[in-house]
Amino acid sequence: MNTNIVPAYAALLALFYVALSIRTLRLRRQLRIAVGDGGNPAMLRAMRVHANFAEYVPLGLILLHFVEAQGAQPLLLHGLCLCLLLGRIAHAYGVSHTAENFSFRVTGMALTFTTIFFSSAWLLLAFFRQHLG
Template sequence: MTSLEAAALWVGLNALLLIFLSARVGMNRMKHKVNLGDGDNPEMVKAIRTQGNYIEYAPAAIGGLVLLALLGVSATAIHILGGVFFFARVAHLLGLGLGLWPAGRAVGTVLTVLTLLVTGLWLIYLAAS
């Protein structure tokens, strides 16, 4: 598998995760009859923020993976960064969105930031080389 194929795998998995997070918001809107906003409903707030938080971080992580692949970083490194980011976002969902893993939100947040930090520094290094 090439680096770009590895990035494509993680971009595809993240696209599916976004569809899932978006569907959760839609299902909660129907369940709670909330057309716009959160209706002061805690379930709506969690679903909206889980999706929103993902949308706030995913573009930088996904774009970073693709750029690293295009700059020749190994497929193994792309898989590690992509896998950690994807795990981080699922952990965040399990913690904040679903309440199934209380530590998931914190684990997801820390791993998301670490993934972005490594990706960002690596891109800066490659740009300066």
Template sequence: MTSLEAAAFWVGLNALLLIVLSARVGRARWKNRVNLGDGDNPDMLKAIRTQGNYIEYAPAALGGLVLLALLNAPIVLVHGLGALFFLSRVFHLLGLGMGVWGKGRLFGTVGTMFTLLITGCSLIYFAIF
């Protein structure tokens, strides 16, 4: 497996996660009969924000993975960052979106920020050296 194939693997898994997050919003809209916005419904707002929060961070994290692969970064770095981002977003879903793990939102947020920090620093390093 090449670094680019590793990046493709993690981008693919994240695409599937986005479908799950989007389906949760659709299901909440159907259940709460809310066509647009959150209808002042806390469950609707959680579903929307869980998906929205993912969308805010995924482009930088996943785009960074692809760029690292194109810069010939080690496969272990691409897999490590891909796994950390994916797991962080699942933790965030379990914490904020589903409310089944109280610390999920915290771990998800910290993991996402750590992923972006390492990805950003790695991109700068591989671009210069």
């Protein structure tokens, strides 16, 4: 079953990544920091939001692609993709504020890990069903 759900979410995540990139670049220009964080906490936060996104989203999308390619039900795909998308938004929102509300950060990471964990588990189960069943 080829449902082509994941590419739509990948596009949304890519647009969000571009928005985070532009935000970081604007802050660099405003603070006149060419490289690194310049010891500025706001710059450090913007960099970490951007980097954390870049660290987790590719793995999540690769796993989601494999889940889709293995024929997962559309409802499962939408649920996992929404977890990743909403998780990244919540994390970015939480970490972006100096007076950080940790609930957004924790929720964001929990949703991201949910996507990675359940996608991995689904893929392993599919593998064992195909090869041992």
